[in-house]
Amino acid sequence: MGRFHRHDGDAHDHSHDHPYDHSHDHSHANDHGDHSGYATGSERVVVLERIFEENDHTAAANRHDFDAAEVTAVNMMSSPGAGKTTILAETLRRLQGRLRIGVIEGDIETSIDADRLSGFGAAISLINTSNGFGGECHLDAPMVRSALPRLPLGELDLVIIENVGNLVCPAEFDVGAHASAMVYSVTEGEEKPLKYPVMFRSAQLVLVNKVDLIPHLDYDLKTFYRNLRNVNPGVTTIETSARTGQGIDEWCDWLCALRT
Amino acid sequence: MHELSICSSMVGIVRKHAAGRPVRAVHVRIGAMRQIVPDTLSYCWSLVTESSELADTELRIEQIPAKIKCRGCGTERTLDAPVLVCPDCVGQTVDLVQGDEFLITTLDLAEV
Numbered sequence: 001m002g003r004f005h006r007h008d009g010d011a012h013d014h015s016h017d018h019p020y021d022h023s024h025d026h027s028h029a030n031d032h033g034d035h036s037g038y039a040t041g042s043e044r045v046v047v048l049e050r051i052f053e054e055n056d057h058t059a060a061a062n063r064h065d066f067d068a069a070e071v072t073a074v075n076m077m078s079s080p081g082a083g084k085t086t087i088l089a090e091t092l093r094r095l096q097g098r099l100r101i102g103v104i105e106g107d108i109e110t111s112i113d114a115d116r117l118s119g120f121g122a123a124i125s126l127i128n129t130s131n132g133f134g135g136e137c138h139l140d141a142p143m144v145r146s147a148l149p150r151l152p153l154g155e156l157d158l159v160i161i162e163n164v165g166n167l168v169c170p171a172e173f174d175v176g177a178h179a180s181a182m183v184y185s186v187t188e189g190e191e192k193p194l195k196y197p198v199m200f201r202s203a204q205l206v207l208v209n210k211v212d213l214i215p216h217l218d219y220d221l222k223t224f225y226r227n228l229r230n231v232n233p234g235v236t237t238i239e240t241s242a243r244t245g246q247g248i249d250e251w252c253d254w255l256c257a258l259r260t
Numbered sequence: 261m262h263e264l265s266i267c268s269s270m271v272g273i274v275r276k277h278a279a280g281r282p283v284r285a286v287h288v289r290i291g292a293m294r295q296i297v298p299d300t301l302s303y304c305w306s307l308v309t310e311s312s313e314l315a316d317t318e319l320r321i322e323q324i325p326a327k328i329k330c331r332g333c334g335t336e337r338t339l340d341a342p343v344l345v346c347p348d349c350v351g352q353t354v355d356l357v358q359g360d361e362f363l364i365t366t367l368d369l370a371e372v
Contacts, residue, residue: 041367042285042369042370043368045366048364049273049277049364051269053273054272054273069353137262154288172296173262194343197342230342230343231344
């Protein structure tokens, strides 16, 4: 539909007679002309606002609270069933007496994981992500913020944020942690870094878990490492087995080193 | 389905900038290195805005390809796979120079 704009100062007609509605295709960012009498007109305003701005703002507040309490926070991510909770339980057991640990546990609907982590002297704050639209697939910064008052930050050295098991969504949300670690299990296949590059790129450390199963699988560790380095060249890796305990001490040392 | 909570954030940004004026269209820019599915985002947008003043607001999505630049040879490449290495320079760091975007660029507001 054609429109007529009269600009202040220099009145000129640039009405259009296109056969299609192009009212969305005009830039009117700096156009403050007289548009009266043209109820179908629209004005384009420039926003240029990052959609994660609000989340990132809260993430910064979380990080500030961790820093103020001299706590190091680690965001732990994985797909469901990669072994995150098993590794975490073993981590809490081994680091008992070495680090004072708090856990923020993201879980859809249940407290099963939190129950598995109890008994190791760690403070646990459960976030049930089932509010809103039938359960979230990730933790975001406001959710983590809501869990902070339930942790005695002043008495802790390390907070591990166990994210919701999912290779897509958690990678997009900064929760205010100082470092991100990912648990990947070899049963997921070698190609996963290429399919979920955002997640694999966001981690400083990847635990390659369930390596004790490799003899039973058609799995090529070299192919996995090549795919991983393609999306995240500088990433640290530790081969682990939560079942045999392989690599868990090395992972605990990595966590302790974050404190220095 | 993080698109759902993302759409809730978007509604907040749109309302703030629209300041009560009817919104015809929201223009969003999404980089290829974001795991945000345009169709899912559009679907979630319709869910989140349903029976609100933004129900008829159109979501217009501009997709931006991922581009890397090698610190060794300076070559820029547009990626068709998420492989962040320079094929010519072994071991050189590459920077993602484009493809990380996720923002609302402009709004089309009805004139009142």
